[in-house]
Amino acid sequence: MSDFSFMIDGVEIPACEGQTILEAADAAGIYIPRLCDHEGLRHQGSCRVCTVKANGRSVAACTQPAAPDILVENENAHINKLRRDLVEMLFHEGNHLCPICEASGNCELQAMAYRLDMTEPTQFPYLEPCRALDASHPDIALDTNRCISCGRCIRASQDVDGKGVFGYVGRGIHRRVSVNGDTLADTDAEVTDFAISSEVCPVGCIIRKREGFTTPIGEREFDKALIGHDIEEKRDD
Amino acid sequence: MTELRKARVATASLAGCFGCHMAILDMDERLIDLMSxxxxxxxxxxxxxQFTRRCDIGIIEGGCCNEENVHVLQDFRRNCDVLIALGQCAIMGGxxxxRNAIMHSDAPLRECLEEAFITGRNLTNATHNIPNDPALPLLLDEVYACNEVVEIDHNIPGCAPSGDIIYDTLIKLLAGKFHGFERETIRFD
Known part of the structure; x- marks a missing residue:
């Protein structure tokens, strides 16, 4: 049952009171690209990849409430360019070397780059930060070179696991995801935590040891289809 | 009436592993069609x-890690109408x-060479010198992507790119009909 409807790119989307634009779009089978948002976690609205134009204003679709009769633009050249710039900057901000990363093929950042046609190098400089690897935990490793600070692990650990293993430290460009202790081994993180599961970290930062490279190339999640195909499949027409 | 001549293609492997050149062979029997x-x-x-004459298409594998790579790349830019960066190393360093990211010190290159030839564990380097023969090309301070050195016209992503994407891109370029890649064919690994 829907309370009202609004339009995304000329398609009428039914929505309920309290739903965000992204939730209503997901239910209707319209994929809005996103990185920091994940089903089952509270919305944060920090990556801005889900930026859409609602009545001409740029808003984060994951946090903006759906409203009756708003006109939302989702897929057009201008918005895709904005999204591609954001994703490119994420690639330039960390050390994202797809050929050596065990998340390659299952990585949402990489899959988003594919979806947004990112093939050219850009004029942004690579920051090439030097970040340490935390392999102290017997079952989990953290390679923060690949972290995009989406905060999904933070919300999963706090809200689902009830632990608070991860948290933000620093401000501005220095804001990083950190662990609640000197190293991961000093926290109460366990490999069975939801925050550690493969669906929470969109990149290859949270690594479950002795698991990498088990799926052959060609059978990994985004080898088969573009990111968002599972949502687009729900569409009626 | 002048006969249509074959397009001239040149290739080079800079700081790469030759995997992208091997990937060219992954076109399999389509190579016969391409060679026509x-x-x-x-x-x-x-x-x-050396170039025997000016070429239509230059294909570069790998980025620039030493002086010689830069000279070869500049020579390709001078002698090729269209320059293609093939694979992730040529596109972004790969x-x-x-080494750009893992060595943060005032003299990262020196630190790297010293560990490799002088201070590293389990070394059997009797001379305890960093190789310094004039025949060896000088290493650059960092590894540079091709587009940081010369202008690149097209980039074919992949590590290594599939034979399909290389063949399709070349055939479309030769026909003057290349307008980017299908999203489904883009791969960074």
């Missing part, structure tokens, strides 16, 4: 070390560019 349209000039495949 192109001839290979300067390339490791022909072992020509694996060799890991």
């Amino acid at each position: 349209k192109v001839e290979i000039d300067r390339s490791p495949l022909t072992d020509f070390k 694996l060799p560019a890991m």
